[in-house]
Amino acid sequence: MSANTLTPQQRMALPRQKPLEQDPKARSRNFQEVCFGFDETRAREEANRCLECKNALCVKGCPVGVNIPAFISKIVEKDYVGAVQKIREQNYLPAVCGRVCPQEMQCEAQCVLGKKHEPVSIGKLERFVADYEMQNNLFKSPVIMNRLDRKVAVVGSGPAGLTCAAELAKLGYQVTVFEALHAVGGVLRYGIPEFRLPKTILDTEMERIKALGVKVVLNFVVGRTATLDELCNEMGYEAIFLGTGAGTPKFLDIPGESLSGVYSANEFLTRVNLMKAYGFPESDTPIRIGKRVAVCGGGNTAMDAVRTAMRLGAEKAYLVYRRTRAEMPARVEEIHHAEEEGIEFMFMTNPLEVLGDDKNWVKGLRLQKMEMGEPDASGRRKPVPVKGSEFVLDVETLVEAIGQAPNPIIQATTPGLSVTKWGTVVVDERMTTSRPNVYAGGDLITGGSKVILAMQDGQKAASSIHEYLQAHPKK
Numbered sequence: 001m002s003a004n005t006l007t008p009q010q011r012m013a014l015p016r017q018k019p020l021e022q023d024p025k026a027r028s029r030n031f032q033e034v035c036f037g038f039d040e041t042r043a044r045e046e047a048n049r050c051l052e053c054k055n056a057l058c059v060k061g062c063p064v065g066v067n068i069p070a071f072i073s074k075i076v077e078k079d080y081v082g083a084v085q086k087i088r089e090q091n092y093l094p095a096v097c098g099r100v101c102p103q104e105m106q107c108e109a110q111c112v113l114g115k116k117h118e119p120v121s122i123g124k125l126e127r128f129v130a131d132y133e134m135q136n137n138l139f140k141s142p143v144i145m146n147r148l149d150r151k152v153a154v155v156g157s158g159p160a161g162l163t164c165a166a167e168l169a170k171l172g173y174q175v176t177v178f179e180a181l182h183a184v185g186g187v188l189r190y191g192i193p194e195f196r197l198p199k200t201i202l203d204t205e206m207e208r209i210k211a212l213g214v215k216v217v218l219n220f221v222v223g224r225t226a227t228l229d230e231l232c233n234e235m236g237y238e239a240i241f242l243g244t245g246a247g248t249p250k251f252l253d254i255p256g257e258s259l260s261g262v263y264s265a266n267e268f269l270t271r272v273n274l275m276k277a278y279g280f281p282e283s284d285t286p287i288r289i290g291k292r293v294a295v296c297g298g299g300n301t302a303m304d305a306v307r308t309a310m311r312l313g314a315e316k317a318y319l320v321y322r323r324t325r326a327e328m329p330a331r332v333e334e335i336h337h338a339e340e341e342g343i344e345f346m347f348m349t350n351p352l353e354v355l356g357d358d359k360n361w362v363k364g365l366r367l368q369k370m371e372m373g374e375p376d377a378s379g380r381r382k383p384v385p386v387k388g389s390e391f392v393l394d395v396e397t398l399v400e401a402i403g404q405a406p407n408p409i410i411q412a413t414t415p416g417l418s419v420t421k422w423g424t425v426v427v428d429e430r431m432t433t434s435r436p437n438v439y440a441g442g443d444l445i446t447g448g449s450k451v452i453l454a455m456q457d458g459q460k461a462a463s464s465i466h467e468y469l470q471a472h473p474k475k
Contacts, residue, residue: 004050004073011048011051011113012049012051012113014049016046016117016119017038017043017121018042019035019037019042019124020035021036022034022035022036024342027341028310031311033194033198034195037098037127037131038125038128040132043124043125047072047073047075047125049113049120052069053112056068057110057111057112058108058120061106061107061108062107063452063455063456064091064452066107067089067090071083071084071086071129072120080129080133081133083129084129087126087129091163091455092166092167093159094126094127094205095130095204096197096205097451097455098124098125098126098127099123099201102450104332104333105331108121134201134204139208144170144213145172146171149474150174151235151238152174152176152238152239152240152241153231153240153241154168154175154240154241155222155410156179156243156244157179157186158244158245158442158443158454159187159451159454159455160443160444160454162184162186162206163454163458163462164243164441164461165214165458167458168466169212169214170212171462173465175214176237177215177217180220180222180244181274182219183218184218185199185202185206186245187245187443187451189202191266191269191301193269193304194273196304221409222244223409223412223413224413228240228413228414228435239438239439239465239468239469240437240439241440241458242410242425242439242444243440243444246406246443246446246448247406248266248404249267249400250404251400252296254352254354256355256356256362257400259354259360259362260359260360260362261288261361261398262398262399263400264399264401265297265302265304265305268287268308269304271287272308272312278308289309289313289314290314290395290396291315292396292397293306293310293316293395293396293397294317294318294319294365295309295399295400295401296320296398297321298322298323298329299330299401299403300329300334302321302330302401303319303334306319306343306399307337309399310341310342310343314397316395318344318346319338319344320367320393322348322349322370323370324347346393348383350368350383351367351398352367352368353365354398355392362398363395363396364393364395365395365398366391369385370384371384372384404447405422405423406422406423406424406444406447411425414435414438416434416435417434417435418434424444425444425445427439427440427441430460430464431460431461432464436468439464439465441454441457441461442454
């Protein structure tokens, strides 16, 4: 029986709650978290808006299948720990997903309430219960009833790898995560800025996964330290999941890219996030930016880079994108936050050349205005140059955020592993590669996608690995 005593009409009349946030002028110069989330009062008010649909479309909109009405009902009952435990049945990174998952495109987009009113703020409710558990030290290590003498290796500690590891550990398998860098998290750690996902939150989530019995080995480059064959034949792993991501940057391929002051978004954000360059000289890794910074791209990575540049001291930070605002793949919330912080957007604008001074440092960016051309064979209109529209933007730093390609080491050192011409690993619908005991997911198979979709891949792979191992008894 529902704990919510309000009628559907009363629930629909409740306004959507707004989370507290840092003042834009203050936060544009610090790396503290932008959004403070809900307090208990706001969380319970928002939870009361849920219509508790029997055929919950929001669940179908969640890539990992969280029982959303069930965890929201727990909030109404003031059982916040029960709520986060309900989430963890399908998602072992609730505090992460509550911050970075694009709920507006997924679960909230399917919310029935959103058809005539604003949808329930599912993401903020997920964050609230996860944070409540952390802040009050209420996490209890789960009891794994059936520990199995079966070893599985997870290569890469990004969202796909961590999800796969957690799901397999819950089933009792002995799981070891191999991470090439000196800290876990993959793109969650080196790609997403502190002001969107604090490292303390990520570290706590990682401890929750370790509590399942997952082991972590750092500074271990699979393909160099050991090959996949060595993991299987010499180290005794019966199945392997590959979640090594897409850490090879793509470039615009325009003149002047070799000038000092040009960064890939991958290098830029890794220096700042993983190496704590924002704390130099207290940290060892410096990063130099000019007073005027341009970032090329329109996704979340571009948004992260340009907002980071502003926090590092840029007086002017420009976002250059060759399409319209409506076509930007970045989250609406991040675009809004960037505008509040003073980021200048240059839509329908394409870079042509990086200009340098006599010391080979960036001094400007030659740009060209674009307009939408006729629809191509796919029906999509592509931007085309406007004749005579070239101009120069004075900048001292350029960050290119136009995508990444998969890390190539494993593909190059694993015989029989099928890859595409783009370097992505080929998998079937069960996430199985051309090697029967090797599975893959996340950016390694897509070239770049959302955190929650990588988690979905990890979840699917864990299920497939379980089926495989059950069908192949240990010798």
